[in-house]
Amino acid sequence: MFQRQISWRTLWRDERFLRVFGQIVFLLVVLAVGRYLYINMYRALEQRSLLPDFSFLNTTAGFHIGEVPSFLEYSGESTNKEALIVGLFNTLRVSFWGIIFATIVGVIVGTARVLPNPLARFLATVYVEFLRNVPLLVLLVFWYRGVFIVLPKLTENPIVIGRKVNPDGTWQAWLVLSNRGMAMAWGEPTEAWPAYRLWLVLALVAAVVVYIGLSIYARRTGRAPLTLLWALGAFLAVAAVGWGVVTLTHGQAPLSLSVPYVKRRLVKGGIRFTPEFLALLSGLVLYTGAYIAEVVRAGLQSVSKGQIEAARALGLPTFQTLRFVVFPQALRVIVPPLTSQYLNLTKNSTLAVAIGYPDLFNVAGTIFNQTGRSIEVILIIMGVYLSFSLITSAFMNWYNRKIRIVER
Amino acid sequence: MAPQTQRDEYLPPPTERFSLLGVIWKNLLTPWYNFVLTVVSLWLLYAILKPTIRWALHARWEVLPANMRILMTGPYPGEFLWRVWATLWLLGFVVGFSWGVWVRRRERVTWVLVAIPILLAAVSQGTVRLYWLGVLLAALIGWALGRRLRDRKGGLIGVLLWVFYFPAFVLLIRGFGLPEEGPAWKYHIAVQLALYVAALFVGVWAAKASWPGWIWAALAVVGLMGWAGPWSRTLFIGGVVAWLIWNGARRYAHLEGMKRFTISVGLAYIPALIFIFFAYEPLAQTWLSKVNSNYWGGLLLNLLITVFGIMFSFPLGVLFALGRRSSLPVIRLFSILYIEFIRGVPFITILFMAQVMFPILLPPEMSIDRVVRAILGVVMFAAAYMAENVRGGLQAIPKGQYEAAYALGLTATQTMLLIILPQALRNVIPVLVGQFIGLLKDTTLVTIVGLLDILGVAQSVLSNPDWIGTQREVYLFVALLFWVFSYGMSYASRRLEQALGVGQR
Numbered sequence: 001m002f003q004r005q006i007s008w009r010t011l012w013r014d015e016r017f018l019r020v021f022g023q024i025v026f027l028l029v030v031l032a033v034g035r036y037l038y039i040n041m042y043r044a045l046e047q048r049s050l051l052p053d054f055s056f057l058n059t060t061a062g063f064h065i066g067e068v069p070s071f072l073e074y075s076g077e078s079t080n081k082e083a084l085i086v087g088l089f090n091t092l093r094v095s096f097w098g099i100i101f102a103t104i105v106g107v108i109v110g111t112a113r114v115l116p117n118p119l120a121r122f123l124a125t126v127y128v129e130f131l132r133n134v135p136l137l138v139l140l141v142f143w144y145r146g147v148f149i150v151l152p153k154l155t156e157n158p159i160v161i162g163r164k165v166n167p168d169g170t171w172q173a174w175l176v177l178s179n180r181g182m183a184m185a186w187g188e189p190t191e192a193w194p195a196y197r198l199w200l201v202l203a204l205v206a207a208v209v210v211y212i213g214l215s216i217y218a219r220r221t222g223r224a225p226l227t228l229l230w231a232l233g234a235f236l237a238v239a240a241v242g243w244g245v246v247t248l249t250h251g252q253a254p255l256s257l258s259v260p261y262v263k264r265r266l267v268k269g270g271i272r273f274t275p276e277f278l279a280l281l282s283g284l285v286l287y288t289g290a291y292i293a294e295v296v297r298a299g300l301q302s303v304s305k306g307q308i309e310a311a312r313a314l315g316l317p318t319f320q321t322l323r324f325v326v327f328p329q330a331l332r333v334i335v336p337p338l339t340s341q342y343l344n345l346t347k348n349s350t351l352a353v354a355i356g357y358p359d360l361f362n363v364a365g366t367i368f369n370q371t372g373r374s375i376e377v378i379l380i381i382m383g384v385y386l387s388f389s390l391i392t393s394a395f396m397n398w399y400n401r402k403i404r405i406v407e408r
Numbered sequence: 409m410a411p412q413t414q415r416d417e418y419l420p421p422p423t424e425r426f427s428l429l430g431v432i433w434k435n436l437l438t439p440w441y442n443f444v445l446t447v448v449s450l451w452l453l454y455a456i457l458k459p460t461i462r463w464a465l466h467a468r469w470e471v472l473p474a475n476m477r478i479l480m481t482g483p484y485p486g487e488f489l490w491r492v493w494a495t496l497w498l499l500g501f502v503v504g505f506s507w508g509v510w511v512r513r514r515e516r517v518t519w520v521l522v523a524i525p526i527l528l529a530a531v532s533q534g535t536v537r538l539y540w541l542g543v544l545l546a547a548l549i550g551w552a553l554g555r556r557l558r559d560r561k562g563g564l565i566g567v568l569l570w571v572f573y574f575p576a577f578v579l580l581i582r583g584f585g586l587p588e589e590g591p592a593w594k595y596h597i598a599v600q601l602a603l604y605v606a607a608l609f610v611g612v613w614a615a616k617a618s619w620p621g622w623i624w625a626a627l628a629v630v631g632l633m634g635w636a637g638p639w640s641r642t643l644f645i646g647g648v649v650a651w652l653i654w655n656g657a658r659r660y661a662h663l664e665g666m667k668r669f670t671i672s673v674g675l676a677y678i679p680a681l682i683f684i685f686f687a688y689e690p691l692a693q694t695w696l697s698k699v700n701s702n703y704w705g706g707l708l709l710n711l712l713i714t715v716f717g718i719m720f721s722f723p724l725g726v727l728f729a730l731g732r733r734s735s736l737p738v739i740r741l742f743s744i745l746y747i748e749f750i751r752g753v754p755f756i757t758i759l760f761m762a763q764v765m766f767p768i769l770l771p772p773e774m775s776i777d778r779v780v781r782a783i784l785g786v787v788m789f790a791a792a793y794m795a796e797n798v799r800g801g802l803q804a805i806p807k808g809q810y811e812a813a814y815a816l817g818l819t820a821t822q823t824m825l826l827i828i829l830p831q832a833l834r835n836v837i838p839v840l841v842g843q844f845i846g847l848l849k850d851t852t853l854v855t856i857v858g859l860l861d862i863l864g865v866a867q868s869v870l871s872n873p874d875w876i877g878t879q880r881e882v883y884l885f886v887a888l889l890f891w892v893f894s895y896g897m898s899y900a901s902r903r904l905e906q907a908l909g910v911g912q913r
Binding site (some may be wrong): 017022026030040045053115116118119120129133134136138139142145147150174193347348350351353354363365368374375378382385388389390 | 810
């Protein structure tokens with residue numbers, strides 16, 4: 001009769017046992033190291049009476065923040081939590097504009113890299129090859145210290161567009177660029193603005209309705225209307241009608257033009273940007289733009305020439321070739337790395353700390369210096385950036401599912 | 409005459425004409441949008457170049473030669489500056505040797521490389537000029553040697569020279585010296601022992617392996633040596649020991665397990681002990697004494713951190729990549745969590761965490777200094793990205809390769825090390841080099857946590873009242889310096905790709 005002997009000797013040669021055993025050992029080692037580090041940390045923090053505790057969030061921050069979004073209140077008496085929220089919104093603000101401008105720059109330069117015009121191609125190549133091989137921090141510091149804060153002073157000879165001197169000695173301009181930052185003419189909400197906001201919501205609804213309607217139409221008939229363009233048109237049309245209606249009923253336009261004017265050393269009116277914000281934004285845009293250009297170029301080049309020739313042979317005009325053949329295939333290649341570039345831009349905005357723009361990391365660093373709460377601060381920062389990443393990768397997964405080539 | 413007319417009916421195909429005017433007309437001026445593009449480009453070129461040139465003619469470039477030493481080496485002690493130069497001479501030698509072995513055709517790059525030290529010698533003065541000529545001389549000697557050894561193991565020696573160049577670089581800069589007396593010794597000895605054992609296994613294993621085993625052994629030794637951290641003593645001895653074990657074990661490879669083991673240990677320890685007692689201490693007290701890491705600075709610090717980062721994050725990244733593809737759930741989950749966590753947060757937060765958290769997480773007697781903490785942060789960060797890149801390479805290997813290896817009777821480890829990884833890594837060379845470039849660029853971030861790398865030094869130069877207002881000159885110089893390094897690396901990787909035939913098989 002076959003009898004199975006179980007002894008250590010046979011067990012040691014059983015791969016199934018070894019796999020489980022090895023994992024248990026690994027887990028134990030990880031846990032032991034973790035416990036060791038935790039005990040050390042606990043002791044060190046206990047000694048300094050800094051055991052993890054988030055109540056510091058509700059104590060007074062007591063430091064100044066250079067720029068605060070207009071919809072938030074922040075003063076010297078605000079709490080650390082409010083300071084962090086200001087920092088978070090500053091991060092979001094610079095990332096938002098950075099993403100938009102970097103995309104514009106990237107698409108232009110990336111397209112120029114594949115054009116037949118050798119001069120444009122050369123310029124684009126120089127731009128990409130230079131920017132991609134220089135550290136972002138050097139670029140940022142160069143922009144800030146070498147360009148933005150050494151611009152002419154307001155009292156000397158600032159860079160202006162459309163300057164006009166008023167009788168009382170002040171002067172105004174459409175755009176003022178000095179060592180104090182930039183000010184630009186901008187629409188300022190008037191009393192009619194709240195009424196107009198309703199119209200904007202209405203316009204949005206109209207755009208969504210048009211979008212959905214056209215999508216259904218496209219699916220039923222097999223035609224391909226320019227859905228997004230029509231939706232945008234609907235939005236603009238309703239917004240324009242609303243503008244007229246509100247202006248007539250309220251007697252004033254929802255936005256009035258506010259032109260920056262300069263009184264000695266102060267700029268007022270218009271929309272104003274600090275040199276820190278400008279340096280950070282332009283550095284991030286130029287740097288990420290170079291990477292996006294490469295992404296765009298790779299996407300455009302990934303569409304094989306045969307596809308374009310086939311489209312031509314079928315008689316598609318240039319625009320339709322681009323819309324139905326080149327873009328859908330190029331976008332499939334472009335979007336995933338593009339999203340990771342957006343994420344990189346957001347993460348790179350932490351370098352703001354080197355030039356004094358109060359983003360989340362900068363504010364958190366200040367709080368750490370004041371309170372000594374290392375673990376809590378690190379947890380908060382990492383939590384925020386991790387959730388950015390997770391949201392982005394969730395989007396990516398959704399998108400990848402959506403555009404996956406349908407196979408048999 | 410009939411055939412004549414018939415021939416005339418078939419016109420030859422239109423030939424492409426290459427006249428300068430024709431090219432300009434075709435690419436720059438027609439159709440209308442090309443013309444617009446040309447005008448816009450020319451205007452851009454003019455708008456950028458004119459103020460730049462005007463500024464460059466009036467810039468105070470004298471700030472650079474006046475501060476060159478501090479920008480390059482920071483507070484590195486002047487009496488030991490020759491050691492920094494020695495790393496350059498070694499580099500010259502290794503590059504020259506590689507050229508002699510591998511570059512057989514005439515290349516324009518050769519002249520560029522030769523021109524660099526000559527040019528730098530021409531613009532410098534005094535001893536510095538001699539030092540640069542020394543680099544050239546070392547390169548020429550290396551080249552001559554490489555040519556002679558071209559057909560006799562030159563390639564292997566070349567690879568090993570590159571592999572060992574980096575520890576030698578670190579060693580020269582850091583020097584020999586004992587760690588301060590105290591409880592740290594305990595850890596020191598433990599690390600050293602672990603290292604010996606690891607080197608031993610690598611050596612014994614390498615003795616059984618075929619030629620890729622050599623490279624793997626060398627890489628593993630370099631990686632393992634790294635774990636000793638600040639104790640470069642271990643680094644060097646570890647290298648010698650591993651080499652001896654490996655050589656010894658090769659010779660006795662036909663013997664059975666325990667016997668081979670004993671012989672290897674004997675062979676390895678005796679010279680190591682001799683080295684420790686007779687050579688090591690005198691070295692530490694004279695011309696190769698220790699330069700503490702708080703004296704590392706300038707571009708040197710950036711390069712050191714990069715070298716450390718590459719050396720240690722590479723093996724670690726390969727391990728995490730394998731872990732992520734492992735069939736063992738615990739290990740896979742651990743790798744995924746680590747990689748995704750690190751990749752999800754900005755680099756500066758990792759550096760910040762390394763500076764702030766390591767002193768808290770470790771017992772007080774195991775204090776690590778700032779530079780090493782920064783290096784650990786860099787390694788932690790780079791390993792996660794490295795892992796993802798290597799994983800990309802691993803995924804591209806068809807299943808048939810595994811099956812063929814198993815069919816030949818190779819074990820799982822052998823399959824991985826001898827069949828899969830060499831192919832996977834060759835495929836990801838461009839990506840890895842891209843990452844190394846990123847690493848080099850990212851080292852500038854240590855200036856934010858207060859280290860004196862080239863940016864930190866630049867800031868201190870700019871706060872000197874003599875040099876106020878020279879930000880553009882200094883930062884532009886720094887940017888160009890990084891550009892040269894990064895571009896050089898990506899150029900070298902393209903050549904390496906061609907040589908290894910990436911994407912052609």
